Amino acid sequence: MSDFPIPVKPKSRLRIALDSDLFYTFKRSPVAMVSAAVVLVLVLSAVFAPLIAPTNPFNPASLNLMNGFTPPMTPNAFTGESFFMGTDDQGRDVFSTILYGMRISLFVGVAAVFFAMVLGITLGLISGYVGGWTETIIMRTADVQLTFPSILVAMLIFGIAKGVTPVEYRDQMAIWVLILAIGLSDWVQFARVVRGATLVEKNKEYVQAARLIGRTPTAIMLRHILPNVLSPVLVIATISLALAIIAEATLSFLGVGAPPTQPSLGTLIRIGQGFLFSGEWWILLFPAITLLALALSVNLLGDWLRDALNPRLR
Amino acid sequence: MTLVRVKNLSRVFDVSKPWLNRVIERRSKAFLTAVSEVDFEVEPRSTYALVGESGSGKSTIGKMLVGLLKPSSGTVEIEGIDLANETDAAKIDVIRSDIQMIFQDPYASLNPRWRVRDIIVEPVASRGGTTEGLAEKLLEQVGLSVQDAGKFPHEFSGGQRQRICIARALASEPNLIVCDEPTSALDVSVQAQVLNLMSDLKDDFGLTYVLISHDLTVVRHMADKIGVLYLGRLVEEASPNDLFETPKHPYTQMLLEAAPQMDGFGREVQPPEGEIPDPINPPSGCAFHPRCPIAQDICKGQRPEMRVLNGTRVACHLAE
Amino acid sequence: MADPVLSIRDLSVEIPTRHGIVRPVDGVSYDIQAGEILGIVGESGAGKSMAGNAVIGLLNPPAHISKGEIWLKGQRIDHLKGDAMRRLRGKEIGMVFQDPLTSLNPLLRIGDQLTETMLTHLPISRAEAEKRAVAALEEVGIPGAAERVNSYPHEFSGGMRQRVVIALALCAEPSLVIADEPTTALDVSVQAQIIALLRRLCRDRGTAVMLITHDMGVIAEATDRVAVMYAGRLAELGPVRDVLTHPQHPYTHGLMASTPLASQGKSRLHQIPGAMPRLDAVPDGCAFNSRCPHATDKCRQAPVPRLRNGQAACWYPLVDEKVI
Numbered sequence: 001m002s003d004f005p006i007p008v009k010p011k012s013r014l015r016i017a018l019d020s021d022l023f024y025t026f027k028r029s030p031v032a033m034v035s036a037a038v039v040l041v042l043v044l045s046a047v048f049a050p051l052i053a054p055t056n057p058f059n060p061a062s063l064n065l066m067n068g069f070t071p072p073m074t075p076n077a078f079t080g081e082s083f084f085m086g087t088d089d090q091g092r093d094v095f096s097t098i099l100y101g102m103r104i105s106l107f108v109g110v111a112a113v114f115f116a117m118v119l120g121i122t123l124g125l126i127s128g129y130v131g132g133w134t135e136t137i138i139m140r141t142a143d144v145q146l147t148f149p150s151i152l153v154a155m156l157i158f159g160i161a162k163g164v165t166p167v168e169y170r171d172q173m174a175i176w177v178l179i180l181a182i183g184l185s186d187w188v189q190f191a192r193v194v195r196g197a198t199l200v201e202k203n204k205e206y207v208q209a210a211r212l213i214g215r216t217p218t219a220i221m222l223r224h225i226l227p228n229v230l231s232p233v234l235v236i237a238t239i240s241l242a243l244a245i246i247a248e249a250t251l252s253f254l255g256v257g258a259p260p261t262q263p264s265l266g267t268l269i270r271i272g273q274g275f276l277f278s279g280e281w282w283i284l285l286f287p288a289i290t291l292l293a294l295a296l297s298v299n300l301l302g303d304w305l306r307d308a309l310n311p312r313l314r
Numbered sequence: 315m316t317l318v319r320v321k322n323l324s325r326v327f328d329v330s331k332p333w334l335n336r337v338i339e340r341r342s343k344a345f346l347t348a349v350s351e352v353d354f355e356v357e358p359r360s361t362y363a364l365v366g367e368s369g370s371g372k373s374t375i376g377k378m379l380v381g382l383l384k385p386s387s388g389t390v391e392i393e394g395i396d397l398a399n400e401t402d403a404a405k406i407d408v409i410r411s412d413i414q415m416i417f418q419d420p421y422a423s424l425n426p427r428w429r430v431r432d433i434i435v436e437p438v439a440s441r442g443g444t445t446e447g448l449a450e451k452l453l454e455q456v457g458l459s460v461q462d463a464g465k466f467p468h469e470f471s472g473g474q475r476q477r478i479c480i481a482r483a484l485a486s487e488p489n490l491i492v493c494d495e496p497t498s499a500l501d502v503s504v505q506a507q508v509l510n511l512m513s514d515l516k517d518d519f520g521l522t523y524v525l526i527s528h529d530l531t532v533v534r535h536m537a538d539k540i541g542v543l544y545l546g547r548l549v550e551e552a553s554p555n556d557l558f559e560t561p562k563h564p565y566t567q568m569l570l571e572a573a574p575q576m577d578g579f580g581r582e583v584q585p586p587e588g589e590i591p592d593p594i595n596p597p598s599g600c601a602f603h604p605r606c607p608i609a610q611d612i613c614k615g616q617r618p619e620m621r622v623l624n625g626t627r628v629a630c631h632l633a634e
Numbered sequence: 635m636a637d638p639v640l641s642i643r644d645l646s647v648e649i650p651t652r653h654g655i656v657r658p659v660d661g662v663s664y665d666i667q668a669g670e671i672l673g674i675v676g677e678s679g680a681g682k683s684m685a686g687n688a689v690i691g692l693l694n695p696p697a698h699i700s701k702g703e704i705w706l707k708g709q710r711i712d713h714l715k716g717d718a719m720r721r722l723r724g725k726e727i728g729m730v731f732q733d734p735l736t737s738l739n740p741l742l743r744i745g746d747q748l749t750e751t752m753l754t755h756l757p758i759s760r761a762e763a764e765k766r767a768v769a770a771l772e773e774v775g776i777p778g779a780a781e782r783v784n785s786y787p788h789e790f791s792g793g794m795r796q797r798v799v800i801a802l803a804l805c806a807e808p809s810l811v812i813a814d815e816p817t818t819a820l821d822v823s824v825q826a827q828i829i830a831l832l833r834r835l836c837r838d839r840g841t842a843v844m845l846i847t848h849d850m851g852v853i854a855e856a857t858d859r860v861a862v863m864y865a866g867r868l869a870e871l872g873p874v875r876d877v878l879t880h881p882q883h884p885y886t887h888g889l890m891a892s893t894p895l896a897s898q899g900k901s902r903l904h905q906i907p908g909a910m911p912r913l914d915a916v917p918d919g920c921a922f923n924s925r926c927p928h929a930t931d932k933c934r935q936a937p938v939p940r941l942r943n944g945q946a947a948c949w950y951p952l953v954d955e956k957v958i
Contacts, residue, residue, distance in 0.1 A: 024652060205423035209479075212380055213437040213486065214410045227427035367821035471909055472678075501677035501848060506892035506903040513902065528822065531851075535894035535903065572826035574851030576895045579875050581855050585827040589793050 025308045032304040035297035042294050046102040053096035054084075058261070067091035069275075072282050086282040088271065094282060097268055098290050104264035105294070108178050109245040115183030116244075117237055120190020125221045125229075127191070128198025139195065142188040150185035151250055157181040158256050171259045178257050182247050186240055193236055197229035231309045238302035242295045249291055265291045317490060317522050318356035318379065323388035325349040325374050325546075329594065346594050348374040350546040351388070353620065356539075358489070361516070361523040363533040366543035367569075369590050372526045375543075376494045379524060380415045392490060411441065414483035418495035420475035424467040430478055431463035437486040452481040455518075456511060473504035480511065484519065492524045497532060509536060530573050534558055542566050545593055545601040552626040562628040565602045600631065608632055637708060638665035639809050639842035640689065645702035645712075647681075647688050656913040658684045658697070660866040661940060666810065666842040671833065673857030673874065674846045677889075677910055681866040682846050686812045688712075689844070690727055691719040707809055725755040728803030728841075732815035734795035737802070738787040744771075744798050745783030748805050755806040770801040774831055793824035797831065804835060811836075814846045829856045850893055854878055862886045865911055865921035867938065872945040882946035882953070884926045920948070928952075 017023060026032050045052055055062050070076040072086040072094075085094040123142075127135035145153060161177040162170065201207060202225060210220050245265075251257035252266025260267060265287050272284030330336060330343040349371040356362040364372040377383040378390055381397040389396050395409050414437070417423040424433055434452055435445035450460045456477040467475060476496065483491050496512070497505040509532065515521060527533050533540055534554045542550040542563065550563040561567045568586045575581065588605045591597055597604050603613040610632065618629045647659035658681040666672045676682045687693050689704055691714060704712040706726060714722060723729075731737050739747055748767035752758060758766070764783075771779035774797040787795060796816060803811055813832065817825040833856060836843050845857055853860050853874060860877050862870040862885070870883040881887040890896055891904035908925045917923055923933040928950055933939070941947040 205417035205419055206425040208377075208382055209415065209417065209423060209482065210436070211382060212410075212413075212415055213440055214407065215436075215440050219440070224425055228425070367823065473909065502850065503677060503889055503892045503906045504909070506894075506905050509894070510902050510905060529894075530822075531894040569822060572823045574825070574829070574849065574855045576851055576854050576878065576890075576893060578851070578855045579878075582830075585830045586823040589791050589824060590821065 022308055026304075029304055029308075031300055032308075035300040035304070038293055038297040039301060042102060042290070042297075043106060045099055046106050049096075049099035049103055053093070053099045055093045055096050057092040057097045057100060063091050065091050069280055071280075072286075085286045086280075088283045089275065089280075094286050097263065098265070098287055101263050101265045101268045101287060102290060102294070104175070104258055104262055105245055105248055105266070105291070108175060108182065108248045108258070108264065109241050111179045112182035112186065112244045112248070113237055113240045115179060116186035116240065117190050117233065119183065120187040121194050121226070121229075121233060123187070124191035124194025125198055125225065128195040129202055129217060129221050129225065135195070138191065142191055145185075146188055151247060153185040154181040154247060154251060155254075155256060157184055158251065162256075171261055174257070174259050175262065178248060178251060181251070182244050185247070186244065189236055189240070190233060193232045194229050197232060198225055201225045201228050235302060235306040235309060238305055239299060242299040242302065245291070245298070246295050265294075315358065316355045317358045317393065318354075318362075318524065319389075319391040320352060320354050320375075320379075321389050321391070323349055323352045323375065323378065323390060324386050325371070325378060325383060326386045344594055347596065348546050348593065349378070352543075352546075352548045354541050354548060354551060356490075356522060356524060358522050359516070359520055360538040361525055361536050363525040363527060363537035363540045364543055365527055365530060365533050365540060365569075367528060367590055369545065369593050370543035371546035372528075372543050373494055374546075376415070376492045376524065376526045379490075379492050380413050381410070382415075407441070411437065411486040412489045414486065414488040414491045416476070416479050416483050416491060416493040416496045419499055420472050420479060421499075423479050424475055426467055428466075429463070430465055430467065430470075433467070433478065434463075434482045434485055437482065441486075448485060449481070452484055453478075455484070455515070456481045457507075471504075472500055473507060476500060476504075476508050477511065480508075480515070484515065487519075488521070490522045490524065492526070494526045495528070496525070498527065498529060505532070512536070530558075530570065542569070545591065545596055547601055548620070548627075548629065549602065550626065550628045550630075552628075556624075556626050560624075560626075562623055562626050562633040563602075563630050564606045564608055564633075568605070600629075638705075639668050639707055640666040640844070641703075641705040642685070642689070643703040643705070645685065645688060645704065646700045647684055647693060647697055648700040649697045651914070653914050657700075657916075658866050658913055659688060661702070661938070662861075662863070662866075662868050663702075663941065664861050664868070664871060666844060668809070668842055669836060669840040670859065671836055671843040671845055671857045673853040673860040674844060674863060675848065675850065675853050675860055676863035677848060679865075679910060679913065680863040682848075682863050683814055684866075685863070686814055686844060686846050689810075690723050690729065690812060691715075721755075724751065725806055726808050726810060728806070728808040728811040730796070730799050730803050730811065730813040730816045732818050734792065734799045734819075735787065737799045738795065740787050743784050743786055744790075744802075748783070748802060751802060752805050766805065770805045771798070773835070774798070774801045774804075775827070776801075793820055793827060796820060796824075796828055800828070800831060800835070804839070804841065807839070808841065810842045810844065812844045812846070815848070816845070817852060818847070818849070825852070832856060850878070850890065851895075862889070865916050866913065867921055868941050868947055869922070870946045870948075871941055876945065880952075882944065882951035883922075883948045884928055884952060885922045886946070887952055888925075 066078045067076050067081055067087050069089060070083050070087040072084065073082060075082045083093050087093055123138050127138040158177055158181040161180065165173045207220060207224055210224050248257060248264060249266030249269065252264050253270045255270065258264040258267050268287035269284060272287060275283050325348050327346045327348055328343065329346045352375060364375060366372045374383065378385050384398045392409055392413060395405055397406065397409055400406050431449040434449040438448060439445050449463045453460060453462055458474060458477055470478065497508050500508060516523060525533065525536055537554055540552060540554055540557050541548050544565045550566045557566065558570065561570055572586050591604065599615050600613040600618050603609040606613065612631050618631045620627050620629045623633060643663050645659055645662045646657055649656050649658060662685055664672065674682045674685065688699055699712050703710055711722060745767050748770060749760065749763040752763040752766060753760065767783055768779050771782060776782055776794060776797055790798060817828050820828060829852060832843065835841065847853060857874050859872060860874045861868055862877065862883065864885050870877055870881060870886045877886060878890060881890055888906035892906060894903060906925055911917060911921060919935050920933040920939050923929040926933065932949055939947045939949050944951055
């Protein structure tokens with residue numbers, strides 16, 4: 001005897017996603033839709049930069065120093081070439097450098113957040129589920145780290161890493177060191193949130209049911225608890241991404257991040273600010289606007305996601 | 315042969331504040347005795363019910379029966395094997411698949427991210443058994459449809475979820491199912507459906523139930539034998555008829571008198587005095603003596619032993 | 635008969651959702667007299683709490699009253715907003731909820747909570763209010779009331795806390811008390827104490843009580859009349875003894891018969907087939923028609939059977955069906 005028979009096929013995951021409340025609120029939030037569109041355009045243009053960019057700014061052969069300091073949309077006095085966003089001191093097309101710079105920025109941001117997320121989730125799950133001294137050690141370490149500004153932590157790690165890498169590899173390793181530095185400075189909030197959610201989930205009866213049939217703690221953490229603590233992680237990951245992009249830009253601006261041979265948006269801004277007062281405003285302005293648009297829309301998307309996933313605000 | 319043998323079972327929880335707080339506030343450690351020296355046996359293919367109010371330790375006993383908690387002292391033997399002290403992994407594995415549990419909250423006892431099929435077969439799949447068609451077979455046995463296997467728990471009502479929990483409990487073909495308040499989160503009409511299902515399955519599969527409940531009417535309907543708990547102690551154990559017709563322990567009498575009755579229109583009962591004492595500092599002697607209408611000096615000084623009285627086991631100095 | 639304290643006329647509550655409008659309360663009418671305890675019973679989702687919330691103006695938007703009238707002591711209150719409703723809520727309507735902790739401010743001594751409530755609603759001095767606070771605690775059976783007024787809510791046990799909530803609900807001398815599952819979180823022995831207390835206070839003060847619960851035993855012991863709700867509608871309304879022993883609506887009959895008590899000595903419990911329809915899928919005509927053993931074509935078509943003069947909202951009320 002069935003309570004009410006409904007002879008329907010089980011729904012696919014895609015169908016469930018499209019029917020979900022999350023997608024429904026997304027369709028009703030103009031801010032979220034615009035932010036998502038901006039993020040999508042920026043990410044796609046970064047990914048396909050080699051196809052979109054008019055020139056490869058890092059190929060010395062394509063550069064003409066005569067093109068230096070060309071204002072946007074104005075023909076160069078010597079060569080007559082015109083550039084959408086102008087050129088910098090070395091005659092590189094600013095539009096192209098932005099597209100390539102965004103690749104570095106996004107890659108560093110995403111990789112750093114992913115690294116922080118994996119580290120934070122692992123430590124959070126373990127400290128929440130195992131408890132005891134393990135928890136105390138992990139969470140007190142997190143507390144201590146939180147007392148330092150994360151940019152300081154990142155600079156510290158960056159400095160140490162730079163010190164131990166041989167000089168000839170420094171430029172190659174810079175990007176990876178940057179990812180490590182930002183990731184390590186950012187794992188704490190993941191760990192805290194995951195630990196809190198784990199403490200709630202582990203007392204639920206489905207976890208007891210799994211313990212009862214003799215499943216190992218690892219299996220319970222990964223198969224049972226992890227899928228149920230991911231929603232808040234998703235929110236933090238999005239907002240962290242915006243922060244990581246900014247952190248990377250900050251480090252690069254300070255000159256401790258991406259090397260001039262692989263400039264990120266932050267490096268471009270650092271280069272640009274030198275020319276601001278001599279009248280070549282476009283070298284600074286366009287990278288800055290791109291960074292702003294990227295960070296802001298990722299952040300707004302994260303804000304919307306947090307509200308949408310929090311049932312109390314709905 | 316007895317299926318479950320509980321001997322002198324106790325469980326103490328350390329409810330002390332953290333070490334630093336204790337030092338600063340100059341307090342000693344605090345211990346809560348949730349279960350204290352409980353003895354009982356469950357016959358195969360019978361339903362043994364544990365009733366009691368909050369803090370009576372009934373859920374703690376349930377968790378010790380299935381091995382979710384270790385006893386502080388005493389033993390739980392199931393099919394002659396003591397899960398807490400057994401070292402042979404093969405034997406533990408056999409017992410684990412022989413014991414299952416049904417929980418109170420059907421909304422918390424199913425993983426919301428898993429499909430029903432995966433939930434139901436987990437007890438078998440995690441041991442590497444074959445699960446082909448198993449979920450579908452069990453769903454039909456608990457009165458759901460085969461199509462339900464592919465759905466997620468949130469698509470079901472509370473009663474249907476409890477059926478899914480029952481299907482999961484049956485998957486490893488257990489002998490013993492511990493049911494911790496299986497229907498207290500359900501509406502009356504749904505409760506009837508679930509209780510009937512449990513009775514049918516008991517006959518079909520030759521199951522033994524340990525039923526934990528605070529609801530006297532449910533217990534009376536389901537149980538072959540009832541143990542009444544008060545503050546972690548077993549105070550009376552009898553068949554339903556004996557317990558409800560001639561309760562021997564004053565606490566049982568009070569509980570039966572206080573329970574609302576469907577035909578008790580405008581009943582003017584003298585409500586029982588007082589509340590359940592703090593289990594961290596339980597009363598001396600018989601734990602019920604501060605509320606007991608017939609308590610005497612011996613009840614304060616000496617904890618009563620279980621004794622047999624006309625087929626009823628009762629822990630009271632004065633019961634007769 | 636005197637004018638009822640509370641009179642609800644054809645009340646409907648609607649919630650617009652993305653799947654359409656649902657009606658958790660649909661055309662419900664009942665009165666409560668002074669000194670009377672009216673039980674509202676039904677399964678989860680039947681709309682029993684929503685009806686109580688509508689009376690006190692505590693519907694969570696987007697839920698709103700879409701139809702009908704609510705009268706309290708001859709004053710129409712369903713249109714009251716903001717301040718007017720708040721004042722009325724404190725003064726004329728007392729509330730007791732399932733979880734006593736949510737009704738008490740954890741940061742205030744209970745004596746202060748009582749005196750504040752009285753000073754807001756009654757024309758008395760602070761000294762008088764403080765005296766009455768002690769008296770109120772004594773009345774609800776809190777031992778050592780004179781000292782306990784200085785305690786905080788967390789210093790009380792669950793049963794004692796519910797007594798404090800009842801004292802708080804009654805201290806402004808309201809004419810109506812709405813008690814939503816007041817004993818559900820409590821143990822059997824404490825539940826009996828609270829029921830006895832509610833009955834005594836109601837009788838002594840002539841307060842009208844709306845007692846919302848899912849527990850048939852509580853209904854039987856505590857109430858004078860009972861309203862049975864099903865899928866947002868009133869299925870049956872009458873004196874508690876008549877409704878429980880001789881139910882006329884097939885749903886009430888099924889509900890009563892499925893309690894373990896009614897099936898004593900039988901190996902199986904009576905079962906109502908199926909489940910209550912979801913609010914967005916209530917069938918045409920009688921909401922119970924798909925589960926009813928007596929349903930005919932008339933039951934499956936509009937209009938909805940309503941409670942008019944009889945005891946049950948049913949085209950074919952049961953006669954002489956004894957349950958217990």
